[in-house]
Amino acid sequence: MNHWLTAPILIPLLGGILQALMGYAPISLRRTLALATTVLMLVSTIVLLILADDGSYRIYAFGNWQPPFGIVLVLDRLAALMLILTAVLALFCHLFAIGGADEGNRQFHALFLFQLMGLNIAFLTGDLFNLFVAFEVLLIASYGLLMHGGGTVRTVPGLHYVVLNLIGSAVFLISVGMIYSVTGTLNMADLAVKVAQVSGDNLNIVKAGGMMLLVVFGLKAAILPLCFWLPRAYAKATAPVAALFAVMTKVGIYAILRVYLLVFGESAGALAFLGMDWLFPIALATLSMGVIGALGAGSLKTLVAWQVIISVGTLLAPIALGSEAGLSAALFYLLSTTWTVGGLFLASELVAHQRGTADDRIITAPKMRNRTFLSVLFMVGAVAAAGLPPLSGFFGKVLILKSVESGADMAWLWSVLLTGSFLTLVAYSRAGSIVFWRTVDGHLQTPEPLTGRISVAAGGLTAMTVLIVAFAGPITRYTDATAAQLHNTNAYIEILQTPMIGEDN
Structure with missing residues (x-):
């Protein structure tokens, strides 16, 4: 077994416990230790990315209990990609938070x-029940983070978020129980074998459980019609929290990939590709709804929150079509859009700090300080989000368009994605021109100065869209290999037959 697999879980766990115990320590000490914890977690994910790049699976069985009986962590290319994606995003969000956004709650860093x-457990677990546990861990922490900052403005969106996710958790638990009642296992590799053998009346029970799981993952991913809770909740959260939440919807997408390619993939017999027929039109409808919301957004944060929904639809459309090329393109776009949206949330907060009572609302206001820096920051994020060259969003969307074979699906995807990209550009152009260039006479209250820490955090995360372009070749090769590995489910299933004590697999 490779003990490195536990590092992305143990590092934030120990750091969070330490933060909980030192709530009354000087804030400078808490900030230093919290940031050091995030850096250590990033280092561990880089190690795991290097290990996973050889294409083999690595497993950690807690207590040496072999699957399907024990708790196992499984590292492959997809898990490593999600870990590094989260770690980079978390580092910049944490750096931004210690610029002042963490004040007012002694347990902010512990919750963070x-x-x-919880996110890292979700990406590494090889067991469906432990995926449920991971969801609960990250959701409980997210409830506290969403309310961070106080004020009634966060109460109603926070309540909607809590209630919907509690319902989702209940449905998740029921669906897991239904599947377990038939198969007698929740280990994903074992399920991939057992599901193919289900027949008779049990087939309907597993089918119902599988469809309920798809609804739960759709709620986590915020697909239509389960997406309307997201814009208000994200727009009202503090900037580093909203930026970190950019990866939360990707957990739902990851779960769909992991479960429905492995457990309900082409080898699942009568349950093969369960629910996939519905996913493509729902993805296009989600993308369209996101664009409509972006066009009507009244503030920069709300605009960026609708961008999250646009990205969900854009990601799920090629995934639903089931090709390796489409999956590879989606993974490339996932990397780009998560960091881009995170950077836009941070940039929107900086703009709000410089506009007095106008905040981040898309209205005319007196000329702000640092307008050049902030307008460039917003423009780079907007160009990447809309999918214009030469930034990463453009390359991600081109790869998605190229991955679709000729036919009706190609016509629908091309028309919806291209039209959506154009209208998204209109939404960002409208917002940018009003906020940055249409000024009125008057004087602002003296705004808070932009500190180096928060400027570096927002600028660094936004600059990742340029870095992705610079390393587009290696990233594309990695996503191609990841897509091929995900479609080769037999290699994952063979983990069950391979002894794991004391060795890698």
């Missing part, structure tokens, strides 16, 4: 680290 732990 516990949420990272």
Whole structure:
């Protein structure tokens, strides 16, 4: 077994416990330790990315209990990609938070680290029940983070978020129980074998459980019609929290990929590709709804929140079509859009700090300080989000368009994606021109100065869209290999037959 697999879980767990115990320590000490914890987690994910790049699976069985009986962590290319995606995003969000956004809640850093732990468990677990546990860990932490900052403005969106996710958790648990009642296992590799053998009346039970799981993952991913809770909740959260939440919808997409390619993939017999027929039109409808919301957004944060929904639809459309090329393109776009949206949330907060009572609302206001820096920051994020060259969003969307074979699906995807990209550009152009260039006479209250820490955090995360372009070749080769590995489910299933004590697999 490779003990490195536990590092992305143990590091934020121990850091979070330490933060919880030192709530009354000087804030400078808490900030230093919290940031050091995030850096250590990033280092561990880089190690795991290097290990996973050889194409083999690595497994950690807690207590040496072999699957399907024990708790196992499984590292492959997809898990490593999601871990590094989250770690980079978390580092910039944490750096931004210690610029002042963490004040007012002594347990902010503990909640932040516990949420990272939950995310990392979700990406590494090889068991469906432990995926449920991971969801609960990260959601409990997210409830506290969403309310961070106080004020009644966050109460109603926070309540909607809590209630909907509690319902989702209940449905998740029921669906897991239904599947377990028939198969007698929740280990994903074992399920991939057992599901193909289900027949008779049990087939309907597993089918119902599988469809309920798809609804739960759709709620986590915020697909239509389960997406309307997201814009208000994200727009009202503090900037580093909203930026970190950019990866939360990707957990739902990851779960769909992991479960429905492995457990309900082409080898699942009568349950093969369960629910996939519905996913493509729902993805296009989600993308369209996101664009409509972006066009009507009244503030920069709301605009960026609708961008999250646009990205969900854009990601799920090629995934639903089932080709390796489409999956590879979606993974490339996933990397780009998550960091881009995170950077836009941080940039929107900086703009709000410089506009006095106008905040981040898309209205005319007196000329702000640092307008050049902030307008460039917003423009780079907007160009990447809309999918214009030469930034990463453009290359991600081109790869998605190229991955579709000729036919009706190609016509629908091309028309919806291209039209959506154009209208998204219109939405960002409208917002940018009003906020940055249409000024009125008057004087602002003296705004808070932009500190180096928060400027570096927002600028660094936004600059990742340029870095992705610079390393587009290696990233594309990695996503191609990841897509091929995900479609080769037999290699994952063979983990069950391979001894794991004391060795890698």
